[in-house]
Amino acid sequence: MYRLTSVPDSAALSVRMVLEELGQPYQIHALDKEGGEQDSPAYRARQPLGLVPALETPDGPMFETAAILLWLADRHGGELAPAPQDRDRAAFLKWFFFVAHNVHPTLLQFFYPARVAGEGAVDGVLSHAHGRMESYLALVEAMVADEAPAWASPERAGIFAIYLGMMLRWMGSLPADHPGHFRAAHYPALYRVLSQLEVRPSVQAVARAEDLGAKPFTDPTA
Ligand SMILES: N[C@@H](CCC(=O)N[C@@H](CS)C(=O)NCC(=O)O)C(=O)O
Structure with a gap:
């Protein structure tokens, strides 16, 4: 186990x-x-x-x-990510690593800015991270809207969407005037995926266990 x-x-x-x-x-x-x-x-x-x-x-x-x-x-196979021999593995890996290497570390700067630059430079870190996050999320949104990849569809409950949904949860839970405040609702293609994904029994089971509310990805403050 x-x-x-x-x-x-x-x-x-x-x-x-x-x-x-x-x-x-x-x-x-x-x-x-x-x-x-x-x-x-x-x-x-x-x-x-x-x-x-x-x-x-x-x-x-x-x-x-x-x-x-x-x-x-x-x-465990299944549908959570394209398999190594699948044609869409390359596109999936590219974007999965894009999120892991850009969105996730930048997000951590919103929560731990002093670790990046010490207490004195927190404001600069936050505003720089805000600009980068804005461009990263715009790129992911455009990719999902234009390419509608199967590996990012709600039916697949793939690791890409679950990982990104979790991060949008945290950003959406920051106060509206915080530089790290980004909400899924501002990204229509992502919102469509995440709002269907978050009602799946797997996501709902964890939401109940950790008291995350009914819409853990799209409405983290509910
Ligand atoms: N790169 C790591 C980051 C993990 C990470 O930052 N975890 C946070 C919680 S989301 C943590 O343990 N924070 C406690 C701390 O930094 O002291 C990963 O992807 O697993």
């Missing part, structure tokens, strides 16, 4: 949704942050930066959200 180390409403969400979608049994291990578990040698051996998620698998421990999502999709 998989064992997912998590804190509520963290990047572990996407892994949990994918495990639900795959129907794979798993246990949640709640990281004891107050007790300092993230700094313990045992946890650092599984996640060297002390972050979540970490997933224990039959092939050994894994960290990095995108790597875990892709590994689960590949390992």
Whole structure:
């Protein structure tokens, strides 16, 4: 059985949704942050930066959200990502890594700006990150609107949409005047995908378990 180390409403969400979608049994291990578990040698051996998620698998421990999502999709087949031999694997990988390498790290700057530049330069980091995020999301929106790839359709509940939906959840939950505030509703093609994806039983099961509300991707403050 998989064992997912998590804190509520963290990047572990996407892994949990994918495990639900795959129907794979798993246990949640709640990281004891107050007790300092993230700094313990045992946890650092599984996640060297002390972050979540970490997933224990039959092939050994894994960290990095995108790597875990892709590994689960590949390992269990199905429809969550195009298989290596599929024609649309190339386009899928390109955009999945685009999100993992651009959207995710920029998003983290909204939540931990001082880590990037120290306390004195937080405003500059936030406004620079805002501009980059605006262009990243516009590119993803245009791709989904123009190409309507099957791997980003709500029917497939793919790892691309689950990963991006989780990030839009967090950005949408920031105050409206925060530079990191971006809402799915501003991106019609993404909104259409995410509003159908979020009512799937897998996403709803995690939303109930972690108290995320009825529309975890498109209306995180509801
Ligand atoms: N690149 C990592 C980032 C993971 C990450 O930043 N996790 C956050 C929660 S969403 C965390 O553990 N934050 C606690 C902290 O930074 O102290 C991944 O994709 O797994």
